[in-house]
Amino acid sequence: MTDLLRILPSFPVGAFSNLVATAEQHGLSTTDLLALHPVDIAKQTRLPVLDLRRFVAAIQASLADEIIVEELTLGKRRRRRTSTKEEEGGEQRGEKEEGKEEDDEEEEEKEKQEQEQESAASRDNHDEKTTTTRRCISTLDDDLDAALGGGIPLGCITEFAGESGAGKTQFLLSLCLSVQLPPPRGRGRQAVYISTEAGLATSRLAQMLASNEVLLGRDEGGDGDGDGHGGLRPSLDNIHATVTPDLESQEHILEYQVPVLLERHNVGIVVVDSVAANYRAEFHRGHDGGGTGGRAAGADMAARRADLVRLGALLRLLARRHDIAVVVANQVADRFDEVTPTPVFASSSSSTTTTASASAAIHPQESPLASRAPPPSSYPLPPPPSRPPPSALRLDHQQRWFTGWGDDPHAVDPAKTPSLGLVWSTQIACRVVLLKRPVYAPPPRRRLVDDDDDDDDADTTPSRTAWRRWMKVVFAPHAPASGQGLDGCLEFEVTKEGLKTVKASTTAS
Structure with a gap:
């Protein structure tokens, strides 16, 4: 010290x-x-x-x-x-201050006029600037992009939900190619495709690359050799693909390998197809219907809820930190109407004891734990609540505004519900629902047959010839939601070039 x-x-x-x-x-x-x-x-x-x-x-x-x-x-x-x-320079400053004050006043007036002109120009061109500078990825179709508010936004999670064959994978493949285009359609960056069910459809990507005019550069005035994109043409080499067959590999790749890949490569989009496959396979709702099964089902649902929250936080962090678009495909399940159970009351202790003894005689003990169960109670069951909760506060009433189904009271098709429930709906920023409806051909004319012919039903049964598909924006931070039912939806079709909207004349016919 x-x-x-x-x-x-x-x-x-x-x-x-x-x-x-x-x-x-x-x-x-x-x-x-x-x-x-x-x-x-x-x-x-x-x-x-x-x-x-x-x-x-x-x-x-x-x-x-x-x-x-x-x-x-x-x-x-x-x-x-x-x-x-x-003291030495005071005399000189006094003479120059008078001339400087006049010059300063003129400069201030000029600056004010320039600021007013700039503000007026910015107000007039505000809408145009927002649309041109919005950071989105195109779907390679102008009408679909307009319905999506310019395309798929960066920095958030976008979900495509629909039935099997509705076109979810077609949208994801189109985005993997369009992100490689220069602005304003793309970002000039690579793509990451994570599949949980099947490998990357390279043959379909090659077909789109060979036939789509936007990808070939012909819409920009090129000759099809990439000149329309400044010499850069989308390629399969710019798509990093992997398969995650189980939930463990999916979590490992998203948490450890994807962040490293984003640091080393110029990636603009991360695609997960589909996000619900592994969760639906490894988490189950119940077992054999016993008491232990109910407890295990509750534990599984709690664990799945925590995993979904962690997955959503991870994907949002990657999207914001690396300025990328995270797009996931989600499966759907059938929605059933709620059935109100009918309460059963015990009239007395004797009837309860008799019923319990009879059931014990009919159904043997299913497990060693059944002997440890407490004896049946002699008290009657409590009465049901006198006033049920308001229907407007129930999930069945509110899910019509964030699932994409149930908002049209006159709908003919059965209602669906996106998988992973309400927890996952709170993790995403944009949900796009893809709807499909079969198109049947008229039945052929009946031919004259004998009375003992059993093929009459086969002749009168209509045959399905094609599918009609619609895109519906349920909620999004950058685009308005579609109307009820199919009124505000945009019909599209899957072609060899990719996704194309169906015009009004074609739809009417």
Whole structure:
């Protein structure tokens, strides 16, 4: 502790003589006393913590006094120098100030006029700028992009939900190619495709690359060799694909390998097809219907809820940190009408005991735990609540606004529900539902047959010839939602070039 008096010559050493001696024995410098915590110094020197705090506070106060004194002396010297200079140049400044004031006023007026012109121009072109500068990925169809508010936005999670064969994978494949295009259709970046059910459909991607005019660059005035995209043409080499057959590999790839890939490559979109496959396979709702099965089902649902929240937080973090679009496909399930159970009341203890004994005689014990079950209660069951909760507060009533089905009271098709429930719906920012409906051909004319012919039903049964598909925006931060039912939906078809909207004339026919 030899540097204390050298750094602070005016420090009162006499008031802390015992502390200074102990600090010197342990080789503590002034820097150590200021940097270390008093508790750590007390453990090392066996000194009271309060005394060490007073000692450190005194050192800090002495340092502050020395700094203030030096600043005051330097300030006095500077003031003397500036005062002499001001006296010499005061006469010259007085003559120039009058001319400068006039010039300053003219410059301020010019700046005000320029600011007003810029603000007026920005107001007039606000809508145009927002549409052109919005960071979205195109679906390779102008009408679909317009319905989506410009395309798929960056920095958030977008979900495509629908039945099997509705066109979810077709949308995802189109986005993997369009993200490679330069702005405004794409971002000039690569794509990551994570599949949970099947591998990447390379043959379908090659077909789209060979036949789509936007991907070939012909819509930009090119000759089909990539000149329309500045010499850059989308390719399968710019799509990083992998398959995650189970939930463990899916979590490992998303949590560890995808962040490294985003750091090393210029990726613009991460696709997961589909997000619900592994969860639906590995988490089950119930077992054999017993008491232990109900408990296990509740534990599975709680674990799945925590996993979904963690997955949503991870995907949102990747989207915002790397400025990418995260697009997932989701499966759907049939929605059943709620059935209100009929309560059964026990009239007396004798009837309850008789029923219990009869059921025990009919159904043998299914497990060793059945013998440990408590005897049936002799008290009657509690009556049901007199007033049920309002229907507007129930999930069956509210899910019509965030699932995509159930908003049309006159709908003919059965209602569906996106998988993973309400928990996953709170993790995504945009949900797009794909609807499909079969198209049947009229039955052929009946031919004259004998009375004993059994093929009459086969001749009169209509045959399905094709499917009609619609895209519906349920909720999105950048685009308005579609109307009820199929009124505000946009019909599209899957062609070899990709996704194409169906015009009104074609739809009417």
